[in-house]
Amino acid sequence: MKHAILSASGAHRWLKCTPSARLEQNIKDETSPYAQEGTRAHALAEHWLQYELGLRLDAPQGEPEMMSYVKIYVDTVLDRITPDSMVMLERRLDFSNWVPHGFGTGDAVIVNDRRLEIVDLKYGKGVPVSAENNPQLRLYALGAVYEFGLLYDFTVVRMTIVQPRLDIISTEELTTSELLEWGDSIEPLAREAFAGKGELNPGDHCRFCKVRSTCEARSEANLRQARLDFQQND
Template identity: 50%
Template sequence: MVATHAERPHALLSASAAHRWLACPPSARLCEQFPDTTSEYAAEGTLAHELAELKLRKALKLGNLNAREFNKRRKEIESHPLYSAEMDTYTDSYVDYVLGIVHSYRVPPYVTVEKQIDYSAYAPEGFGTGDCIVIGGETLHIIDLKYGKGVRVSGEGNPQMRLYALGALQEYGFLYPITEIHTAIVQPRLESISEETISVDELLAWGESIKPIAEMAYRGEGEFNAGEHCRFCRAKSVCRARSEQYLALEAFGQAKPPLITDSEVGEILRRAKALAEWVTDLEEYALQQCLAGNQIPGWKAVEGRGSRQYVDLDAAFKALIDAGIDEAVLYERKPLTVAQLEKVLGKAQYRQLLEEPGLVRKEPGKPTLVPESDKRPAITAKITAQEAFGGDER
């Protein structure tokens, strides 16, 4: 491991952002005008990837990783403020998935982890780092760990995975008789593994189809197009195309009939959901500008509501106990939730001690409205909206 994950360079047409620049080609160059900021969630994901890589290298005996070096690196990761015991559990799930593929072959397959992949034949100067590549028989496996838990990522038609597959095929295709591509996105915190299997011919045809779009993106040409792909765009807060899309809600006010149709309800909800996200992005941008000393007409940054913290918790409680306060008053005792216990016990012991004996039950969730693209099956006439959201019938 020469460079840490955070230190690695990134391409203009990165595979991880392909869903954006393929849908909105000029966004690739537009993002260059904004700093590449990171978040605690991203830093946590980076740490999880380093831990997963370390575990895989040890399990598969990759590189010159001896026990001393493994333990040293492991302690460094565990000392990181963002490390947690659950990170160990979740990265184990990813490692288990990879090992399951590796051990499914009678003859040991070729395996490499954190491999830099060049797909510049399809996207100018395009390169990225694949989490894990396995080549066994006639199948090329591309496996990606996603540690986030906010959005479930589909592996079907996923451009990031396909770009990695194109680069890997170009590098290894003359060495191995590859005829099939199998990609997998492993999201252990969402208990999700999304896979796709396509032929080499299908992959190559897709690669040729995106070439013109990638060329436009590299030159900063093409039409701006707002949509779900704006989520991780650096320009999303002040992008004019995005603002015009959401401000177009005003057009619904021109409708002649006194009642809007169900079709209009669906369209307004679709736009309003994205509008709420855009407003949040605008607020974050405006706050940053005000804190930097710039003016956003009609707005200013102020100090929010503060909170009180113990200077020294032990000293504070000792003072209370010495003053005659009953120690039992100072603590709140409550049982761990089922989810918290599962993390403490681990999935196997949790199932053995609680789930299998029937000591826990899964309650159905309340009905919730989601886009039609959501993978969960639709429900109808299960309960009324009144029962779901509360309130007295009149």
């Protein structure tokens, strides 16, 4: 499967450290049991919603524990669907008007003449993820606004993350104008990131960066922090 250089899932990193996306570009993704588990959970969620929406006849099946957690996501999506809504699952969303060659996949996209909503499943439990100021969901929402904004009269965009294993459901709501304004504000950074330009900027966003172990800027920042800690404890 082709991946965007400036992925929505990595936006929290490349918006803060613009050279990082190009530095990671040729490093192979590492698979892990956690990633494989997340893939199975998303496949189950898609199957389950298709079944509930009458798009397939075979009932979903899976591990009992995973079924219980995924049901929370499925119920959340179903609760947000109204009779006049259009629902799309695992929808490819193009946000390249703001991010060069930018695209991603929205788990569930719900749209009607009042509201557009993106609902995202986070099956992991290692790191809590909030929908507030979440660039991944905002980019997905921009892609959905680009695709459906002329077909529907919604003025509100809602972005929801369901993280069932941490018992977290969080939502951010913006007007369409506020979302578009944010998109315009990050466009220069996205172009800089696509070009691989800018300054390396270590921080919390380095956690899942594929070059974190060889990044000189991160090593220097860690060394400065270690010296500061030593001085404070001396």
